[in-house]
Amino acid sequence: xxxxxxxxxxxxxVGSWYYALSISSTxxxxxKSGQPNDFFQLWSASRAILHRIDPYGPEVTKxxxxxxxxxxxxxxxxxxxxxxEYPIIAAFPILPLGxxxxxxxxxxxxxxxxxxxxxxxxxxxxxxxxxxxLYVLFTxxxxxxxxxxxxxxxxxxxxxxxxxxxxxxxxxYLTSAGFMAVLACGKPHVxxxxxxxxxxxxxxxxxxxxxxxSSFTISALALFTLGNLLVPGWFREWLSFLHGYSQFAPPSxxxxxxxxxxxxxxxxxxxxxxxVSLWINRRSDLGLQVAFSTTxxxxxxxxxxxxxxxxxxxxxWVADHAADLERSGVVSQVGLTVTRIAFLVFWTSTAxxxxxxxxxxxxxxxxxxxxxxxxxxxxxxxxxxxxAQIFCAGDFNEVESQMELYSAxxxxx
Numbered sequence: 001x002x003x004x005x006x007x008x009x010x011x012x013x014v015g016s017w018y019y020a021l022s023i024s025s026t027x028x029x030x031x032k033s034g035q036p037n038d039f040f041q042l043w044s045a046s047r048a049i050l051h052r053i054d055p056y057g058p059e060v061t062k063x064x065x066x067x068x069x070x071x072x073x074x075x076x077x078x079x080x081x082x083x084x085e086y087p088i089i090a091a092f093p094i095l096p097l098g099x100x101x102x103x104x105x106x107x108x109x110x111x112x113x114x115x116x117x118x119x120x121x122x123x124x125x126x127x128x129x130x131x132x133x134l135y136v137l138f139t140x141x142x143x144x145x146x147x148x149x150x151x152x153x154x155x156x157x158x159x160x161x162x163x164x165x166x167x168x169x170x171x172x173y174l175t176s177a178g179f180m181a182v183l184a185c186g187k188p189h190v191x192x193x194x195x196x197x198x199x200x201x202x203x204x205x206x207x208x209x210x211x212x213x214s215s216f217t218i219s220a221l222a223l224f225t226l227g228n229l230l231v232p233g234w235f236r237e238w239l240s241f242l243h244g245y246s247q248f249a250p251p252s253x254x255x256x257x258x259x260x261x262x263x264x265x266x267x268x269x270x271x272x273x274x275x276v277s278l279w280i281n282r283r284s285d286l287g288l289q290v291a292f293s294t295t296x297x298x299x300x301x302x303x304x305x306x307x308x309x310x311x312x313x314x315x316x317w318v319a320d321h322a323a324d325l326e327r328s329g330v331v332s333q334v335g336l337t338v339t340r341i342a343f344l345v346f347w348t349s350t351a352x353x354x355x356x357x358x359x360x361x362x363x364x365x366x367x368x369x370x371x372x373x374x375x376x377x378x379x380x381x382x383x384x385x386x387x388a389q390i391f392c393a394g395d396f397n398e399v400e401s402q403m404e405l406y407s408a409x410x411x412x413x
Contacts, residue, residue, distance in 0.1 A: 009137035015351025016141045022357035023368070024150055039109045039152035040067055045084050045091045046098030049230055055084050055091065056237035083241045088227035088234040090154065090186030093161065109152055116160035117145060117312075123167035124287075124316045135316060138343075143350050143371040148306035155306050158187035162194040163313065166290055169198055169212055178215025182223055193297035193310060197278050197289040204282035253299045253379075267300045277390060291317035292386040298379055308375050314382045315343070325385070331392050335385035342381040346374040 041064055045055035053059060064082035065072050091098075094112075097105040121136045122128045139145055148156045162184035168177035181198065184191035199216075202209040227234050254270070255263030274296050278289055291314035298310055318325070318339055325332040349370045356367035 005134055006137075009134055009141065012141040012347040012351060013137050015354060016143055016146060016347065019350045019354035019357070019367070019370070020143065020146045020150060022354045037106065037150075037152040038154060039106055040064065040102065041082070041084055042086065042091055042094055042154055043097060043102055043105050043109070045086070045088075046095045048098075049088075049091055049095065050098045052230075054231055054234075054237075055088070056231070056234060056241070060084065084238075085241060085245065086154070086186055087188070087238050088231055089183065089223045090158070092223065092226075093157065093183055093186065106152060109157075110149060113149060113152070113156045113160070114140075117149075117156055117309075120160050120163045120312065121316065123163050124313060125320055126167070126170065135319065138347075139312060141347055142309075142312070143346075144305050144308040144375065145312070147371075148309055151306065153306045154187055155190055155304075156309060158184050158190045159309055159312075161186075162191045166194055166198060166286075169201070169209075170286055174202075174209060174211040175215040178212045178217075179219045181212075181216050182219040185220075189297075189301040190307070190310070193294040193301075194290055194313070196275065197286070197293045200275075200278045200282050201286050201289065250302050250304055252301055253303045256303055270296060270300060281390060287317050288386075288389060292390055295379070295382050295386050299383075305372060305375065308379065311379060311382055314386060315378075318382065318385055325389075328389070329392070331388045332385065335381070335388045339378075339381040339385050342377040346378050349374045 044060055044063055044067075048055040048057075048060045061081060061083045062072060064084075068082055069075075094105075094109065097108060100108070117139060118136055121139055122132050125132055125135070145156070147153075161180055165177045165180035165184055168174075168180060177198070181191065181195050184195070199213065202212040224235070231237075251260070252263065252267060254266050257263065258266055274293060278293065281289065294310040294313040298308060301307055301310075318336070322336060325336045353367040353370035356363040356370075
């Protein structure tokens with residue numbers, strides 16, 4: 001770890017959190033003291049399950065409405081009726097927190113999320129070194145992660161579980177990886193970008209990796225059955241909620257840019273194209289495949305800023321393979337330079353945004369849009385360099401072979 005890099009990381013960490021706290025102090029991000037956050041729904045669901053109450057039922061839904069609106073959704077005129085928007089398995093990882101009051105559970109939840117994001121950096125790299133700690137500092141300087149922590153957004157929890165599944169699979173612990181993959185499906189649109197390349201990777205060498213698919217299938221059936229025992233008919237109730245969810249859910253990046261009809265068609269085409277590409281490159285580096293998939297899905301899933309935390313996967317892959325990229329030709333070199341500039345501009349602009357929040361009205365208006373605006377170049381830069389590696393620069397079979405040898409040695413021990 002070079003001292004200038006450490007100094008820069010600390011500067012961005014302080015600047016980004018100053019920006020985030022400046023924004024939240026106006027009441028525009030996260031919630032004011034005493035009001036619930038995005039974790040409240042999962043907490044109330046876990047509490048309902050422990051008390052044998054239907055978490056999708058009117059009693060819990062009304063509690064969620066009052067917690068957010070101060071009254072019922074109908075009286076407040078809210079489109080979102082605050083029914084539980086997650087499948088029942090989403091409550092399983094945090095079920096014990098339902099035993100505590102919300103304030104205690106909320107404190108524990110944010111500590112768990114922060115710890116898991118910290119661990120995710122090491123899981124993605126597969127090694128703990130001073131460079132890993134440097135990456136941790138940059139990760140916690142990134143506004144999508146910061147706002148996710150502020151809002152106690154379950155995206156961070158299920159992203160971490162999905163990354164844990166990837167790390168376990170890459171290290172040869174296929175049975176545990178399959179189980180973790182099912183738990184990650186508590187937020188399907190966060191889990192699927194990682195689960196899709198993992199399933200294709202498993203099919204590519206079926207005799208060796210079939211335990212991942214078997215474990216995933218058995219675990220899914222077991223948790224689905226357990227959910228039905230605890231909350232009979234939960235799947236039907238969840239699907240009923242999803243039917244009207246599009247009325248108030250934020251659109252994806254593609255839908256926002258292209259409109260509902262063309263955006264949905266483009267999303268379907270992109271998903272099919274991604275699947276075909278993953279299959280064609282199924283014997284390439286698994287890390288590259290997962291990084292590529294998560295980056296593409298950032299265009300397809302809801303365009304919430306905290307969902308951009310998925311870019312952590314591709315960002316760390318690019319950082320770890322910077323030396324390889326510099327030797328991979330002009331396209332990769334240009335892509336790496338653009339990506340570095342995009343991240344520097346993103347972190348610098350959020351640090352400056354904290355200062356702008358305390359100046360005149362025009363400056364505050366600019367500050368409000370900094371994080372949302374500046375994440376777009378990061379997304380496009382990462383997408384460009386991922387496409388370059390998939391279609392232009394060849395694969396990283398040597399890296400994959402080394403990981404396979406490492407996994408095999410671990411299994412022999």
